[in-house]
Amino acid sequence: MATTTGAAAELIPEDPTLDRLRFAAADCKACDLWTRATQTVFGEGQETASVMLIGEQPGDAEDVEGRPFVGPAGKLLDRALQEAGIDRGRAYVTNAVKHFNWSETRGKKRIHKKPNARQMAACKPWLETEIQLLRPTVIVLLGATAAQQLLGPSFSIMKNRGQLIQSSLAPHVIATVHPSSILRAPDDESRESAMAAFVRDLRRVTPPLRPRKAPGRSGALGRAGRGPGQTVRARRRHVGGRRSAR
Numbered sequence: 001m002a003t004t005t006g007a008a009a010e011l012i013p014e015d016p017t018l019d020r021l022r023f024a025a026a027d028c029k030a031c032d033l034w035t036r037a038t039q040t041v042f043g044e045g046q047e048t049a050s051v052m053l054i055g056e057q058p059g060d061a062e063d064v065e066g067r068p069f070v071g072p073a074g075k076l077l078d079r080a081l082q083e084a085g086i087d088r089g090r091a092y093v094t095n096a097v098k099h100f101n102w103s104e105t106r107g108k109k110r111i112h113k114k115p116n117a118r119q120m121a122a123c124k125p126w127l128e129t130e131i132q133l134l135r136p137t138v139i140v141l142l143g144a145t146a147a148q149q150l151l152g153p154s155f156s157i158m159k160n161r162g163q164l165i166q167s168s169l170a171p172h173v174i175a176t177v178h179p180s181s182i183l184r185a186p187d188d189e190s191r192e193s194a195m196a197a198f199v200r201d202l203r204r205v206t207p208p209l210r211p212r213k214a215p216g217r218s219g220a221l222g223r224a225g226r227g228p229g230q231t232v233r234a235r236r237r238h239v240g241g242r243r244s245a246r
Contacts, residue, residue: 007122008025008028008122008125008126011027012024012126016129016133017133018043018047018130018134021042021129021133022042025042026039028098028126030122030123031099031118032119033101033119036102037099037101038064038100040098040099041058041062041100042126043068043092043093043094043095043130044067044068045091045092045093045094046089046090046091046092047133047134049136050090050136050137050209051086051092051138051139052092052093052131052134052136052138052170053069053077053091053094053139053142054095054096054139054141054142055073055093055095055096055142055146056142056143056146056178057096057097057098057099057100057145058095058097058099058100059071059072060100060102060111060112062074062100063110068093068094069093072183073180073183074179076179076182080179080198080199080202084202084203085203085206086209092130092134092136096127097123097145098123098126100112101115101119120145120149124149127149131169131170135170137170137171137172138170138208139169139173140174140202140205141173141174141176142176142177142178142179143177143180143181144156144157144178146178150167150169151167151175155175157175160175161201162176162200163175164204172208174204176201177194177197177198179198181194182195
């Protein structure tokens with residue numbers, strides 16, 4: 001029987017691409033979440049996406065389908081992105097944790113449970129490498145788990161939501177609520193108000209977005225100046241550190 005390894009970093013391919021990363025993540029056993037999840041749910045979207053949206057973890061529907069943000073929260077996110085003028089088809093969506101964590105069932109639906117610090121730490125190398133490969137113009141952190149995974153455990157969504165945050169992760173970083181929190185609002189009026197605030201936050205990311213060119217035949221990824229000889233593994237140490245202005 002396979003056992004938990006405790007470290008996703010050792011599974012990162014030597015010269016990763018998104019396809020290679022997705023293939024490697026399918027067999028991830030870095031924490032115990034793989035034992036109850038149906039499958040790894042990796043990120044999805046264009047390699048040239050200017051905006052990257054990061055949630056907490058897959059939900060029940062995502063675990064079954066193997067794709068991020070396809071359940072009720074994903075449908076609400078689609079609507080909010082449309083209202084904010086952001087094309088999801090040109091974005092990249094992923095989660096801080098790639099396996100579904102759940103604790104109980106209600107009817108046929110499994111109810112998610114927040115991942116713990118050890119599970120988040122084990123999964124972090126996947127997210128870091130996704131960011132390094134994409135080099136997005138804007139990162140949108142959806143909910144406290146995603147924000148604290150990348151900005152530190154003391155980061156507060158309520159104090160900082162909708163604000164552009166200085167970070168080495170990307171030229172523009174913004175944190176807002178997870179769309180599932182809107183679904184949990186107690187009544188229609190509260191949901192409408194929460195949805196309007198969510199859309200306002202998302203609209204703040206639209207001005208920095210600009211069309212990006214697809215990678216050239218040389219194999220370069222993202223912006224100019226990074227050729228096939230400059231591997232992501234060699235640059236991994238820069239995530240969470242300072243980067244020169246782009």
